[in-house]
Amino acid sequence: MRLKDKVAVVTGAGRGLGKGIALKLAQEGAKVVVSDIDINNASETCKEIQQSGGQAIAVQTNIAKREDVEQMFKEASEKLGEVDILVNNAGINRDGMLHKMSDxxxxxxxxxxxxxxxxxxxxxxxxxxxxxxxRIINIASASWLGNIGQANYAASKAGVVGLTKTAARELASKNVTVNAICPGFIETDMTRGVPEKVWDIMVSKIPAGRAGKPEDVANLIAFLASDEAAYITSEVINVGGGMIL
Incomplete structure (x- = not known):
């Protein structure tokens, strides 16, 4: 219970990696704001936390809208308390080759x-x-170093790394840490939908010999969110079973 009574916001927590993170933080004692653009998914995650004896609220949030973000923090404060931990997990991809990519x-x-x-x-x-x-933890990606067909996604995640390092410098004297995590190939609803041949190719590139699980990432986040990680900030940490060089 390293996070007992801490208030944590997890964006994109309705399913997949975000859901795994929310469940882990709740298991560690945090009161969790389950934020997602899909309120039905958010509510399901919230229900799982509550059924396990944890505290959580579901908040529908489009993080691309400032008013939604401000409302989310307002609800968190009113219902659970001021936010101690933020996990910026929500993200999308719209892949395409650079010369064909639309605005x-x-x-x-x-x-x-x-x-x-x-x-x-x-x-x-x-x-x-x-x-x-x-504690602020941003989910970046190995793609921040560049990936074919992902000019937009790579640029966004490279931006997240730059934002992380700048925020870490600005907030360090205020006892606020800011770190980024780059997950590798993680087994989620989305990745399980890829063809078996593609799955096998991806796994073959991983020295650990398997896809990661949401809890592999969530375990690191729980540590970074705790007081045990008070002297760790501005880091970009890979969780990829050795796939990410």
Whole structure:
């Protein structure tokens, strides 16, 4: 129960990796704001936490809209308390080769993955600076180093890394840490939908010999969110079974 009575916001927590993170933080004692653009998915995650004896609320949030983000933090404060932990997990992809990519594909990904992360981080930073305490963990990606067919996604995640390092420098003196995690090939509803041949190719590139599970990422987040990680900030940590060099 390293996070007992801490209030944690997890964006994109309705399913997949975000759901795994929310469940783990609740298991560690945190009161969790389950944020997702799909309120039905958010409610299901919230229900699982509550059935396990944890505290949680579900909040429908489009993080690409500042007013949604501000409302989410307001609800968190009113119902659970001021936010101690923020996990910026929500993200989308709209893949396409650079020469064929539309402005809409570019704008959608940047709006959610980068601008949305900025809105959440900025809102959290205002609260955390005043309280002289906070943990911000951003989900980046190995693609921040570049990936064919993902110019928009790679640019957004590279931006998240830059935002992480800048925020970490600005907030360190306020006892607020900011770190980024780059998950590798993680087994979720989305990745399980890829053809078996593609799955096998991806797994063959992983020295550990298997796809990761949401809890592999969630375990690290629980540590970074705890007081045990108080002296760790501005880091970009790979969780990929050795796949990410």
């Amino acid at each position: 809409e594909q570019w704008d959608q990904v940047i709006a959610v993955n980068l601008t949305g992360t900025y809105y959440c981080t900025q809102t959290a930073a205002k609260v955390m600076r005043e309280r002289q305490y906070g």
